[in-house]
Amino acid sequence: MMIQMLTKRTFFAIAVISALAVLPAASASAAKAPAPIKILVSNDDGVRAEGINALVDALRKEPNVKLTVVAPLENKSGTGSSKTTGPLTASKTTTLGGFPAVAVNGFPADSVNYALDNLMKGKLKPDLVMAGINYGANLGTFVPISGTVGAARAGAARGIPAIASSQGLGNPMGWAAGVKETIGWLRANRSSLKKGPVWNLNIPSCSTGKVRGTVLLKQTSTTFYDFNAFGTVDCSLKTRPLTNDVTAYFAGFAPLVNIGR
Numbered sequence: 001m002m003i004q005m006l007t008k009r010t011f012f013a014i015a016v017i018s019a020l021a022v023l024p025a026a027s028a029s030a031a032k033a034p035a036p037i038k039i040l041v042s043n044d045d046g047v048r049a050e051g052i053n054a055l056v057d058a059l060r061k062e063p064n065v066k067l068t069v070v071a072p073l074e075n076k077s078g079t080g081s082s083k084t085t086g087p088l089t090a091s092k093t094t095t096l097g098g099f100p101a102v103a104v105n106g107f108p109a110d111s112v113n114y115a116l117d118n119l120m121k122g123k124l125k126p127d128l129v130m131a132g133i134n135y136g137a138n139l140g141t142f143v144p145i146s147g148t149v150g151a152a153r154a155g156a157a158r159g160i161p162a163i164a165s166s167q168g169l170g171n172p173m174g175w176a177a178g179v180k181e182t183i184g185w186l187r188a189n190r191s192s193l194k195k196g197p198v199w200n201l202n203i204p205s206c207s208t209g210k211v212r213g214t215v216l217l218k219q220t221s222t223t224f225y226d227f228n229a230f231g232t233v234d235c236s237l238k239t240r241p242l243t244n245d246v247t248a249y250f251a252g253f254a255p256l257v258n259i260g261r
Contacts, residue, residue, distance in 0.1 A: 035064065035190075036066065037065055037128060039130055041056055042129065042130075044072065045077060047093055049075070050175065051132060051134055052069070052071060056099050069099060070090075070115035072108055072147075073091070073103040073106075079150065080147060081109050081154065084107060102119065108154070111151060112155050116158055125160070128161050129152055132148050135173075137166050137249060139221070139246050140245060141222065141223075148166055152198045162197075165185075166200075167203045170205030170207075173205070174205070177203050177205065177211045181203045184214065185214065185256070198260065200257050200258075202254060204235060205233065206232065206233055206252065211253070212235060212252045215248050220244060221246040234252070237252060
């Protein structure tokens with residue numbers, strides 16, 4: 001009987017130790033949590049656009065992210081880095097999903113500058129500016145006139161890391177692909193952000209196949225291609241070279257390019 005009791009107790013002890021061994025330590029779990037990050041979100045399609053709403057909804061699910069949304073009151077696509085001369089007016093509003101936002105009666109660059117001058121000064125200064133997700137790709141010769149890029153460049157001009165994210169048009173339009181690649185970039189880079197460059201990320205909307213992932217490229221095309229930058233992409237094609245952002249995009253990839261300030 002004594003031997004049986006000892007055996008049962010020993011077995012129970014081993015079982016408890018084994019169970020504890022597979023439980024994650026609280027300190028280890030806490031160590032994996034990313035450091036807090038303050039993100040300013042803007043765009044050029046307007047504060048009530050679908051793309052910025054999709055991005056904000058995704059960012060709200062990321063750990064330790066504090067969001068501030070400041071964007072143009074109306075659609076200001078194609079206005080590049082234009083700025084308003086004179087005072088700006090702004091009003092409180094929300095995104096389509098109900099997240100608190102500020103609408104600026106001006107250009108995309110104005111929205112970022114308004115936020116930095118009035119809402120996010122001192123210790124509230126953002127660690128990152130995210131512009132997008134834009135309705136339509138901003139590739140090659142379209143980059144300089146992109147208001148999405150203009151918003152990101154306004155942040156970079158103030159010494160803040162910035163990314164412009166755009167997605168090609170779909171029918172119907174869905175934002176899952178753009179959200180996936182944009183949030184993927186954030187997760188990979190949030191702990192090592194450096195001021196200076198503007199990253200330009202473009203995600204195709206695939207008519208066939210699916211996005212083949214983000215690819216880092218050294219250059220934006222300066223040549224006009226006979227491609228529809230606003231249409232869907234056959235992402236199943238594997239014949240086009242990854243020479244620049246345009247060719248990579250139409251090969252089904254999401255090209256990422258450092259376009260400077």
